[in-house]
Amino acid sequence: MAESDPTSGPVTFGDADARADQMHQAIDQWLSELVDAVDEARASDEFQRWLDVHSQFHDYSHRNTLLISLQCPEATKVAGYRTWQDEFDRQVQDGESAIWIWAPLLSRQCPECGNSPSYHADSDCAYDETPPEEWNEGVVGFKPVPVFDVSQTEGKPLPELETDAAGEADELLAGLLAAADALGVTVDVVGADAWGHGDADGVCRHVDGTPHIQVQQADPAAVAGTLIHEYAHALLHDPADTADREARELEAEAVAYVVGRHCGLEMDGSALYLAAWSDDDADQLFERCERIRETSTTVIKAIADQSGSTLHG
Numbered sequence: 001m002a003e004s005d006p007t008s009g010p011v012t013f014g015d016a017d018a019r020a021d022q023m024h025q026a027i028d029q030w031l032s033e034l035v036d037a038v039d040e041a042r043a044s045d046e047f048q049r050w051l052d053v054h055s056q057f058h059d060y061s062h063r064n065t066l067l068i069s070l071q072c073p074e075a076t077k078v079a080g081y082r083t084w085q086d087e088f089d090r091q092v093q094d095g096e097s098a099i100w101i102w103a104p105l106l107s108r109q110c111p112e113c114g115n116s117p118s119y120h121a122d123s124d125c126a127y128d129e130t131p132p133e134e135w136n137e138g139v140v141g142f143k144p145v146p147v148f149d150v151s152q153t154e155g156k157p158l159p160e161l162e163t164d165a166a167g168e169a170d171e172l173l174a175g176l177l178a179a180a181d182a183l184g185v186t187v188d189v190v191g192a193d194a195w196g197h198g199d200a201d202g203v204c205r206h207v208d209g210t211p212h213i214q215v216q217q218a219d220p221a222a223v224a225g226t227l228i229h230e231y232a233h234a235l236l237h238d239p240a241d242t243a244d245r246e247a248r249e250l251e252a253e254a255v256a257y258v259v260g261r262h263c264g265l266e267m268d269g270s271a272l273y274l275a276a277w278s279d280d281d282a283d284q285l286f287e288r289c290e291r292i293r294e295t296s297t298t299v300i301k302a303i304a305d306q307s308g309s310t311l312h313g
Contacts, residue, residue: 055261090155098146108135169221179302202226246276258296
């Protein structure tokens, strides 16, 4: 097993021969412990730590952001040893331990069975319409690769990234509103005197098959957070499915937390307790993590496309 307890401190994968198995086991243990203790604050803290890391690395898979959160939860920018040297003129400091993540193995794949040429030759697949050198490349597996966080390096300062959509909440809100068409939803911001939804800050309903969101007028930061939450409902949840409302709210709140943190909003993590998922097993919890990753990435990219900026992370 990986060294250290994933819920009590950073893990390490020091045994090269067993590293791949250790990486799988660390994720399985993280999931298992959350499933066993979903009603405990510690489990929610672990979940929020993963969300914090994912807000920095929204383009990474949920497996890789989980691995980063287990090994170096304070990470903000990671790259390989040579990449830091060649592209950023920075050097990994002596004595630093690598952060291990999964990288795809690419190979030409048989159009019918999906195997690489070497495996295809030993398989029962009879496909021979085109030779292997004409097959398209695809992912045939994954391997552990080492990366390092910027805090583990020294050298030339990193270039400042354009973050027009981050920072001021009114700029973020403008980007969110402009992203509505790209996300396939319509949005109305309604004044308090015309608000007809009680204590709710926002609602998402489907009109003629299109998600329609209403949010109550408030300060830009509050409206932005509510709008992200409702975007998550629009993208994630079937309006005909009214079961597990509490679990659906947690998914939407997790997406809002990731996107808000990514864009520089102060987000309240107090609502991210996992008791709503108490009936989930490890596979269901992992599926929820992937849904949160996909949805937050979709919203972040939609904002960036509208603002013309490169959001940090």
